[in-house]
Amino acid sequence: MKGLTDKQQEILDFISDFSKREGMAPTISEISGNFNIKAATAFAHVRALQHKGFVRRSSKARSLALAQTRHPRNFSLSLKIPLLGSISAGVPFLAEEHVERHLMLDSSMLPRQMAREKLFALRVFGESMRDLGILNGDIIIARQTAQAKEKDVVVAMVDGETTVKSLYRDGDMWELRPANPDFQSRYVPMDELEIQGVLVTLIRIY
Numbered sequence: 001m002k003g004l005t006d007k008q009q010e011i012l013d014f015i016s017d018f019s020k021r022e023g024m025a026p027t028i029s030e031i032s033g034n035f036n037i038k039a040a041t042a043f044a045h046v047r048a049l050q051h052k053g054f055v056r057r058s059s060k061a062r063s064l065a066l067a068q069t070r071h072p073r074n075f076s077l078s079l080k081i082p083l084l085g086s087i088s089a090g091v092p093f094l095a096e097e098h099v100e101r102h103l104m105l106d107s108s109m110l111p112r113q114m115a116r117e118k119l120f121a122l123r124v125f126g127e128s129m130r131d132l133g134i135l136n137g138d139i140i141i142a143r144q145t146a147q148a149k150e151k152d153v154v155v156a157m158v159d160g161e162t163t164v165k166s167l168y169r170d171g172d173m174w175e176l177r178p179a180n181p182d183f184q185s186r187y188v189p190m191d192e193l194e195i196q197g198v199l200v201t202l203i204r205i206y
Contacts (some may be wrong), residue, residue, distance in 0.1 A: 004052065009104035010080075011035065011045050012054055016066060025064035079105045081141060083121040103203075105141070118144040120197060122155060122164070129153070129164060131179040138204050140164060142197030153199035158186060162196070 004012065014034055018026040026034075032042035046064065049055045056065045082099045103121055124138045132153065134140065140155075148154045154167045156176060165176035165186070173187045 004049075004054070004104075006102070006104055007035075008045055008049055008052075008054075011042070012049055012066075013080075013104075015055065015064060019064075019066070079119065081105055081119045081121050083123070083139065103139070117200075119200065120144055121203075122162070124164060124202075128178040128180050128183040129166075132166070134164065134179070134202060135204070138202045140202045141200045143200050144197050146195050148195050148198050154195050155197040155199070156188075157194040157196060158188060164199070167195075 011031060014031065015026060018030070028039050028042050028046065031046065032039045035042065046055065046057065050057055054066065081103045083101050083103055084098045085100045119141055121139050121141050124134055124136060124140060127136055129135075134153075142155050148167050150167060150169050152167050153164065154176075155162060155164055156167075157163075158176065163176060163186070165178055168175040168177050169190075170187060172190055174190055174193045176186045176188065176193075178185065
């Protein structure tokens, strides 16, 4: 079965949620109105979902239904994760101005308990974490938290910049350690380090 684009996944989730809430399927008009797109565009997305085997549809009104496959999926567990752009100190971490777009991620790709956590995504720039398999261009998924343990890979704010490094303790300082000998560790007083999240997984697009 072919995969879905972000918009197709959003529409599929809308169909599922609407059907559960209202007890009937949405119309093409209701789909287009929800996403502020033309009816013809909504119909094209629904037709693509039908061709890919995710929905069934007939000529009758409100005949749209989720297809049953040999590998059923709980659509309500699709996670909508914000992909953040540049982050500045002093601005709320998940402020709308930081969100480039949203990623749709099947919750089965994550540990079960992560489906209940607040998650965010960041695109990695540079090779400072190369030896841990975190490469330039990868998208990391992190759990939003201000707490972390030693050896966690964290997202932290240092001197107004966001960085991804391994966390170690060095006396009364936190060490933000790279995984590449070409880069040096950064040391931050323990009461000054602003941790924003802990790495959960990553996505690599070839």
